[in-house]
Amino acid sequence: MRLSILSVFLLVFSIMFTASSVYAETTVCTSSPIPKGFVIIRYGSRMSCPNWSPGRKNTKTIKLPGKVETVCTSSPIPKGF
Secondary structure (H helix, E strand, O other), rough: OOOHHHHHHHHHHHHHHHHOOOOOOEEEEEEOOOOOOEEEEEEEEOOOOOOOOOOOOOOEEEEEEOOOOOOOOOOOOOOOO
């Protein structure tokens, strides 16, 4: 019985963790493709990405859109939004 209760707890915990991380932001180099369904919410600069120079934008911060979202004009817009 304890094993099944533990299994249910772990399943519920993993679902809650996954749901909260869905809207998490991720920063990628501008040379990286944007995964389907994601939007660009800002551009930035990182020395670890290609084409870095002071003042030049070479990163994109992306995330799955929420119900209300402000995105960059160059961002792809997923179906249904």
